[in-house]
Amino acid sequence: MSGLPDLESLRLLVRVAELGSLGQAARALGMTQPSATKRLASLERRAGLPLLVRTPRGSGLTNDGRVVVDWSMRLLEAADEFQASLTALREARAAQLRVAASMTVAEALLPGWLHKLGLREPDVRVGLTVVNSAEVARLLLAGETIDVGFVEGPSVPAGLGQRPVGHDELIVVVAPRHPWARRRRPLQASELAATRLVVREVGSGTRDTLELALRRLDPVPAHLALGSNAAVKGAAMAGSAPAVLSRYAVEAELAAGQLVAVPVVDLSLMRTLRAVWPRGRRLTGAATALLRVIEVSGGPERVRRAGRSARTGRSG
Known part of the structure; x- marks a missing residue:
């Protein structure tokens, strides 16, 4: 034959x-x-x-x-x-939602958002890539197969459309035995700038937000720059140096007494969390459904209220 x-x-x-x-x-x-x-x-x-x-x-x-x-x-x-x-495979491709998210958004917010999306759209299959904010932007601008991204940096690169989805605050944390844990007065911004800190890697939205806030104070070089929230937390808990991270990232450690938050005066460490996509490309399908879920969940304002409640101990 x-x-x-x-x-x-x-x-x-x-x-x-x-x-x-x-x-x-x-x-x-x-x-x-x-x-x-x-x-x-x-x-x-x-x-x-x-x-x-x-x-x-x-x-x-x-x-x-x-x-x-x-x-x-x-x-x-x-x-x-x-x-x-x-x-x-064809049906899964049609239903699949491909998301790239910065670490804090991926760890703290996306699980809840995707759970609600699954309740509304049970056939949607989600693929998640967790990278820093700079890499999320790079993937989208390079034309990679990402439907929507989430970033936490202070700005969004040209060429990307954006929509606020939440607000977050960076805080200074130290090990319980660190001298700052026993301070009775808040840190001055100048003290923080003069201290070698444990920070996230270059390209992280957390790192960019901190550097922008301290730029006028000419900060000293970092003690350590690490590639994940978990690594930064681990270094801080070991007593290496104070660290600056999202409040979302350290909630469990603060509650367990493994880290202590140190207030800082005269320094704004608030930031906006954003959904991003290539400008000129219209969001459709599951990506639109996800943003609708976030909006229905309360969007930026509810996330901001949740952050205030965590700081004051009030339930919202």
Whole structure:
């Protein structure tokens, strides 16, 4: 047999074996009997083997035909599985929401947002890439397959559309045994600028926000620059140096007494969290549904109120 076999002809041959009649097999597959006869004759010619024995009582298989039917059943099963998988992949692609998010948003806010999205849109499948804010912007501007991104830096690069989705505050934290943990007065901004801190890596929205806030004070170089919130927290808890992180990122450690928040005067460390996408590209489908969920959840104002409640101990 030259080339690939005709799957429909193989399916017809299998039906003949199952039903014992070419006419019944043709009807089962929605073919006319003349068309079915031509298909099987062509299959035999291509195979170079007699596959059927035709008698007045019906059609039977030759020995070679039984072997070919056995092979055909396995091939057709694989072909059907391939087609089903292709259909599933196509449907998943159509329903998939591809998100890139900065670390704080991914850890603190997206789980709740995606849970609510799942309640409203149960068929949506989400793929999440967690990187820093600069990398989120780079992926979107490079045309990577990201539907919507979330960043936490003080600004958004040109070429990206944006929408505020929340507000956040950076705070200074130290280990309980650090001298600052026992301070009775807030830190001065100048004291913070003169201290070597544990900070996030370059490109992080947390790092960018801190550097912008301290820029007028000519801060000293960082003690450590680490690539994740967890690493920065670990260094601070070990007593390496004070750290500056999102309040969201350290809520559990503050509650457990593993870290202590140190207030700072004359320094604004508030920032806006934003959804971003390539400018000129209209958000559709699941990305639009996600932003609607965030808006219904209260959007920036509710996140801001939650932050105030965490600081004062009030429930909102």
